[in-house]
Amino acid sequence: MTTTARTPARTSGQSKPVTMSSKKRPKGSILLTLLTSLMALYALVPLAWLLINSTKTQEGLFSSFGLWFDDGKFALFSNIADTFTYDGGVFTRWLANTLLYVVVGAGGATFLAVLAGYGLAKFNFAGKKAVFAIVIGAVAVPPTALAVPTFLMFSKVGLTDTPWAVIIPSLVSPFGLYLMWTFAAQAIPTEMLEAARVDGASEMRTFFRISVPLLAPGIVTTLLFTLVATMNNYFLPLIMLKNPDWYPLTVGLNSWNAQAATAGGEAVFNLVITGSLITVVLLLAAFLTLQRYWQSGLAAGSVKE
Amino acid sequence: MAVPQLAAPPAAPPQGVRRRRRSLGGWQFVGPFMVVFALVFLAPIGYSIYLSLYRNRLIGGNAFVGLDNYTQALQDAQFWSAVGRVGLFLVVQVPIMLFLALLAALALDSGRLYGKSFFRVSIFLPYAVPTVVAALMWGFIYGSQFGLVGNINDALGVALPDPLQPSLILASIGNITTWEFVGYNMLIFYSALQVVPKSLYESAAIDGAGQLRIIRSIKIPAIRGALVIATIFSIIGSFQLFNEPAILRNLAPNAITTYFTPNFYAYSLTFSGQQFNYSAAVAVVMAVLTIIVAYVVQLRGTKELG
Numbered sequence: 102m103t104t105t106a107r108t109p110a111r112t113s114g115q116s117k118p119v120t121m122s123s124k125k126r127p128k129g130s131i132l133l134t135l136l137t138s139l140m141a142l143y144a145l146v147p148l149a150w151l152l153i154n155s156t157k158t159q160e161g162l163f164s165s166f167g168l169w170f171d172d173g174k175f176a177l178f179s180n181i182a183d184t185f186t187y188d189g190g191v192f193t194r195w196l197a198n199t200l201l202y203v204v205v206g207a208g209g210a211t212f213l214a215v216l217a218g219y220g221l222a223k224f225n226f227a228g229k230k231a232v233f234a235i236v237i238g239a240v241a242v243p244p245t246a247l248a249v250p251t252f253l254m255f256s257k258v259g260l261t262d263t264p265w266a267v268i269i270p271s272l273v274s275p276f277g278l279y280l281m282w283t284f285a286a287q288a289i290p291t292e293m294l295e296a297a298r299v300d301g302a303s304e305m306r307t308f309f310r311i312s313v314p315l316l317a318p319g320i321v322t323t324l325l326f327t328l329v330a331t332m333n334n335y336f337l338p339l340i341m342l343k344n345p346d347w348y349p350l351t352v353g354l355n356s357w358n359a360q361a362a363t364a365g366g367e368a369v370f371n372l373v374i375t376g377s378l379i380t381v382v383l384l385l386a387a388f389l390t391l392q393r394y395w396q397s398g399l400a401a402g403s404v405k406e
Numbered sequence: 407m408a409v410p411q412l413a414a415p416p417a418a419p420p421q422g423v424r425r426r427r428r429s430l431g432g433w434q435f436v437g438p439f440m441v442v443f444a445l446v447f448l449a450p451i452g453y454s455i456y457l458s459l460y461r462n463r464l465i466g467g468n469a470f471v472g473l474d475n476y477t478q479a480l481q482d483a484q485f486w487s488a489v490g491r492v493g494l495f496l497v498v499q500v501p502i503m504l505f506l507a508l509l510a511a512l513a514l515d516s517g518r519l520y521g522k523s524f525f526r527v528s529i530f531l532p533y534a535v536p537t538v539v540a541a542l543m544w545g546f547i548y549g550s551q552f553g554l555v556g557n558i559n560d561a562l563g564v565a566l567p568d569p570l571q572p573s574l575i576l577a578s579i580g581n582i583t584t585w586e587f588v589g590y591n592m593l594i595f596y597s598a599l600q601v602v603p604k605s606l607y608e609s610a611a612i613d614g615a616g617q618l619r620i621i622r623s624i625k626i627p628a629i630r631g632a633l634v635i636a637t638i639f640s641i642i643g644s645f646q647l648f649n650e651p652a653i654l655r656n657l658a659p660n661a662i663t664t665y666f667t668p669n670f671y672a673y674s675l676t677f678s679g680q681q682f683n684y685s686a687a688v689a690v691v692m693a694v695l696t697i698i699v700a701y702v703v704q705l706r707g708t709k710e711l712g
Contacts, residue, residue: 130518137513140506141528144589148531150554151543166561167547167554213439220435232436239447240642242697246669246689249676250450250457270446278439304431332536335649336669340677351538358542359656374546377539388534389527 148381155180155378159371180375187372188357194346195353196379199332201264202349206271207327214274214323218281219312223294240275252340266341267349271331277323284319285312321391332384350380451693458687475687484665485688489695491576492667496644499580504636506584507591512621514592515599526596530589537586541653544582549657570658579650587643591636598632599625634707638700645696648673668692 150167158180161171184192220226221233251270255261260269289312297307313320338352345356354376361368461471479485510529513519532540548569550556555566569578602625610620626633648669655662664674668688675685 128518129520130516131520133513133516133518134520137510137519137525140510140588141525143585144529144532147540147543147547147585148535150547154546162552167552167557213442217436217439220432224432224435226430226432226436229432229436232440235448236443238697239443242447242451242693246454246646246672246693247447247450249672249682249685249689250454251446252676253457253682254450254453269442272442273439273446275443275447304434308435329533329536333538333649335536335538335652336673339652340673351536354542355538355653355656358545358653362656370546370552373542377542380539381535384534384536385531392527 151374151378151381155371155375157371159368162370162374176371177375180371181379184372184375184379187369191345191353192350192376195348195350198264198347199349199351199380202267202271202338203328203331206268207324207331209268209272210274210277210327210331211320211324213272214277214281214327215313215316215320216308218278218319219285219289219308219316221278221282222285223289223291223312236275236278240279248337248340251337255341261341262343262347264347267338267347270337271327271334274323274327274330276330277327280323280326281316281319284322285316288315288319325388325391328387350376354380454686454690457683458690461683475684476691478684479687479691482688485668485671485691488665488668488671489692492644492647495576495580495647496641499583500637500640500644502580503584503588504591504633504640507588507636508595508633510588510592511595511599512625514596515625516617526593530593532586532588533590535586537649538653540582540586541650544578544585545654545657548578548654570654570661572658572661575654575658575661579647579654582650583643583647587640591640594632594636595629598629602628630707634704637703637707641700641703642696645669645692645699 146168153168153170154162156175156177157165157171158174158176161174161176165171221229247270252261252266255266260266293311294307297311302310332349332351335351335355338347338349342348342352345353348356354373357369357376358373360366361370458475459470459472460468461474462468510525514522514526519525535543546552547554550559550568550570555569558564559566567574569575606624607620610624615623646669647667651662651666651670652673655666662670664678665671669692672685672688672692675681675688679685
């Protein structure tokens with residue numbers, strides 16, 4: 102009914118195509134662009150600050166204006182070199198740890214969420230309603246409320262202070278499951294699965310050959326969400342890990358920052374800033390590379406309800 | 407009804423003959439998730455509840471105390487001051503952030519912006535910055551030593567209030583959180599706006615509706631689902647506040663107490679105080695509070711839909 106109601110408006114528009122096509126793209130508004138520029142400035146100025154100050158030495162940080170370069174010297178490259186060599190090159194170790202936690206933790210979480218979201222969207226099975234209710238309830242439980250009991254449990258079985266203590270809790274993303282469930286329900290035509298079954302393909306084969314390619318944008322979106330969640334989870338590695346050799350970048354950088362406040366600790370704010378910049382650049386590269394995929398996935402996830 | 411994409415995903419059609427095979431098929435996909443979920447979600451919740459019912463006494467060791475830890479938590483002034491602080495944060499920061507995000511999303515969707523993709527990407531960028539790095543960075547900017555605030559004071563000869571002083575620290579943290587998440591929420595709203603059929607706007611414009619009217623009567627109702635979800639996630643995020651106060655505490659030890667947020671309080675109780683049982687009770691109370699508030703928001707949000 103709505104379709105028929107809409108058609109006349111469209112055809113009447115087409116009767117005078119010249120004005121319609123010029124109206125279809127409304128004129129740009131300078132005022133609106135200026136106002137939005139304020140938002141963009143708010144977003145970008147702190148990042149510009151980070152970039153500018155990573156070119157300064159520890160002394161230069163104190164002697165120069167925050168949003169301009171230090172006239173004396175341009176220390177970006179020596180800062181980068183120092184970041185990687187300071188304290189026996191522990192930054193490289195933190196970088197590798199972060200990569201491990203992200204690849205295994207966020208990658209594993211995405212894999213489990215894709216499987217389960219697909220199962221929930223495309224199968225009827227005993228206990229499905231219960232699964233759904235429990236998982237949706239779990240979205241509201243703050244992960245940090247789980248971290249302390251998990252720590253106590255892990256310390257009983259000797260898992261604390263090992264990479265597993267960070268990886269295992271990262272493997273479950275109820276939000277990722279929710280996202281994949283809505284995405285799979287929309288992106289995979291059930292008739293297609295029926296056809297594959299009639300042809301005698303096993304469920305796993307059908308999943309990998311037919312469904313995974315259709316799910317690709319949703320998978321990338323889920324991967325980016327779990328990646329950000331893993332990177333943002335500071336609480337978990339903070340309580341689980343004592344040995345700096347297993348720190349991810351975030352915990353490591355804060356330990357460099359905090360050492361200035363301890364007695365006899367050396368202030369290395371220039372390295373904290375440069376290390377932060379390196380972390381941000383790596384993440385941004387991941388985001389922008391995958392941009393094309395995750396935006397279409399996000400659209401599908403957000404229209405649910 | 408006019409927007410088929412907004413409907414709930416169709417349930418898989420029942421296939422009586424192959425039901426048993428399909429049931430196995432379903433569990434073979436959902437099973438692995440549920441096993442890990444039971445291990446890292448259900449087990450800690452159960453253990454937390456168990457712990458919260460005991461207390462470690464100097465004499466007599468670990469003893470069952472029933473709901474004593476909970477009565478203690480409910481009468482604990484430090485706990486309630488922490489809850490009040492995140493409550494205030496929630497009531498002020500979440501609406502500001504979501505309002506800004508909505509404005510930006512509407513600006514992007516209006517088609518009247520020059521350089522649209524530049525704005526979309528640049529406002530979103532902060533989301534890709536880990537919260538710890540964001541807190542470190544803003545901490546430097548706030549700082550009086552080599553921070554921007556100090557620079558501006560020196561350059562202009564003014565005395566801006568110190569953002570790290572006790573009366574401003576919560577607002578300063580709110581600014582960091584807003585900076586981090588405004589772009590993320592903007593993108594959620596923008597994606598939802600993009601699936602609204604453009605023909606609806608044309609019909610409304612022909613009926614004489616202005617831009618504001620279209621926004622109020624078509625756009626906002628159309629993305630209500632996304633608004634509710636973003637609100638719920640922001641509420642959960644506020645109640646969990648930990649990273650920013652934990653990082654800024656290095657700079658402002660006097661402004662940020664050990665019971666600044668409920669999470670920080672539970673952390674301090676466990677790791678400085680070794681009060682595992684009491685800390686578990688605090689975490690359980692906080693989880694229940696979060697679930698209640700999120701649930702109420704969801705009920706209200708979906709009820710107004712009808």
